[in-house]
Amino acid sequence: MKDLQIKVIAALLVIAATALVYHKNTELGLPLLPAEMNDVWTVEARISFQANGGPAKAEFYIPHKPPGFIKLNEDFISSNYGLATDYDKVNRKALWAVRRAYEKQVLYYRCEIAFDEASYQSRLQPIPSYPSRPVYGEPHGSAIGAVLEEVRAHSADTITFTRELLLKLNSPEPDENVAIINKAGIGKAEWVRQVINILAGARIPARIVYILQLQDRIKHGTLVPWLEVYDGKHWTAFNPVTASHGFTPNTLVWRVGDDPLVTIEGGQPAQVEFSIARHSRTKVSLAEQWAKQVDSKVMAFSLFTLPVHTQNVYRIILLVPLGALLIVVLRNIVGIQTFGTFMPILIALAFRETQLLWGVTMFSILVAIGLMLRLYLERLKLLLVPRLAAVLTIVILIIASISILSSQLGLDRGLSIALFPVVILAMTIERMSLIWEEHGPSEALNRGIGSLIAACLGYLVLSNETLAHLVFVFPELLLVVLAAILLLGRYTGYRLTELWRFRAVLFSNKNKTNNGDAP
């Protein structure tokens, strides 16, 4: 009876999901595969500030015809604010205003851009006047003079001059003149301003430009200062650190100039955060437009209507049920023993950031060190909760030490260890040490390796791009996952490990008659 109920429910779930997927795929044209697409980026700026209670005004620079991109659309999300945009031939600004604003205010600017070769235009505006030579203090003056003299000797025009200068200033082994000049941290806005100031010494017009590096799934991005110099005809961009020429492909030029990015009247200074996401938007956005035309209710409630920031969270959360299904299979059909039911999934999520090999190595090191210290703690005879707290603290200390150590060794991946779920690790170490003491090391290692295998398989599932795309574009597929989980919930067959466990029965040649077998 129960079995029938479950089968009916599972069948209904699968039918509903398949119907929805079919509708979305054929009628609305949502792609089933993540491949073959132009990069389309959704960039969202989130401006938050504390209002004073009276009228409030916010001015915020927004991109205008960024080189190399076309803007598919843009949105200003600002509940009750009045909005105007302003363009002064160099920069574009959004102006928000409201009569009364209390407490925390959040404004969003969102735009979708697509990479477009054709929109690489020469940047001509504005035509600058040649800067007058600044008066440098000593000993700066003579150092800068000497550097400029040397750079001039090694260059032919403005472009080569700038590149030569940047290379010299960024040299890992600065000569004494450069050492005197270099004060600001390399790569910061401070630094770019200083370079502009030095270029003025050679009467080369230069300006600061703020860019956004486009990378998928950035949640708290910031603008990066860049350098542009005027060679008499157009503005040419330079990476202020590597001195490479022009903008890299995934660079969005946000604005020109050095005024504050956002100005608030009637409130506290604002915070700006950028979220970036890459999508299969080419097809999906077409589908969305089409859905709007036919007034589809299905798309009106899709995950794409959420803010990008939240979308990125859901891209990960929606994968978790797949991991849970994997655990069900591993435990009830294969019969692998793990520490804690869903601990391997949390570890697998951490592996997504660290990559598999690093993840497994760091996890093993962490657990091994933790276990050694925990076995020592056993001698101190601590009570349970303080002991757990001590293990937790130790885990965090080990993580911090590994991060510092790997940073010293220049192993960037080592830093991602900070993403391991520390509480889960502490519980794992605690349980492992209990099993170590009660059932011996072999049992403890057995389960530890079981957990690790489960985590690795979980990583393979959770890092699969096709699966990630499918569950995000077609979240109704999780109904199929649910159906599978329900069906497996009534699986009463043998686990794979039980075949091994009862191998004595399998290999016994004695054909014992089951005298009491029911007919």
Place this chain on the structure above:
Amino acid sequence: MISPWRKLREKGILGMNQRNADFIMPYNKRSHYPLVDDKRATKKAALKANIPVPELYGTIEIEHQIKQFQQLLKNENEFVIKPANGSGGNGILVIAGKNPNGYYRKANDALISQDEIQYHLSNILSGMYSLGGATDSAIIEYRVKFDNAFQTISYRGVPDIRTIVFRGLPIMAMLRLPTRESDGRANLHQGAVGAGIDIHSGKTTLGVCHDSLIEHHPDTGARIQGLAIPHWQQILEMAAKCYDIAQLDYMGVDIVLDKELGPLMLELNARPGLNIQLCNDHGLLPRLHQVENLDSIPAKAQQRVAMSLDIF
């Protein structure tokens, strides 16, 4: 070549998934679990039903009582400390005597100080061994002096007899023999030897250690097969009677034999393990199905035992 799955099915082997889904979940009411999981409640109910159990010296419920644990002992130097809600034989400490220098002696002859015993008690109270990690109590009880019948085939510690009782009928039994590896404990997954018992004759059949068949005890070297269990009829009746107090249709009953007091019921288990099938070289399924198909089950334990002996 038939698939191993089918072969196990043909042998009537009960797997973990099927045990949980087809027997424990439908047959055992959750509300009856606390009586089985809490050893104090089990003891109380057993005494009421005239089932002999090891004498309870006392319980320790709060941290403060730990310091005075010796007062509960009434000058006994041999005792057993257990978590009231423990599982899988974890957290059991057997004290076999006290040395003149104030140290206690464990069953494996290792010395243990009073401080260490108190730490163990405190671990039990904080829930280290309880199901789900909830706070727990510790019980201190009589240490069973095991019957000489088993002397040759057990290594330090008390052998016990596990009987699977389904709907009140004992359907399969095994003798669990401690080994050096299991450190005096009778839990198979800790390395103890399991020996099947023929329900009819009460004689041991096969021996199993770590999933493989053995003929001799790994530590003492004595032959396992053919040993007659003393008081067998009484043991079967006690096991059947436990159904009346626990009201669980599918359970395991653990009984020990004391030299002076005879069979004592040690504990009940709502989720008994599956290894019993190995050492009996017989799957549980055919027997479970037979009992499932019975129209009526007699109310009296004696009659149920007679019925079991009749069927199996």
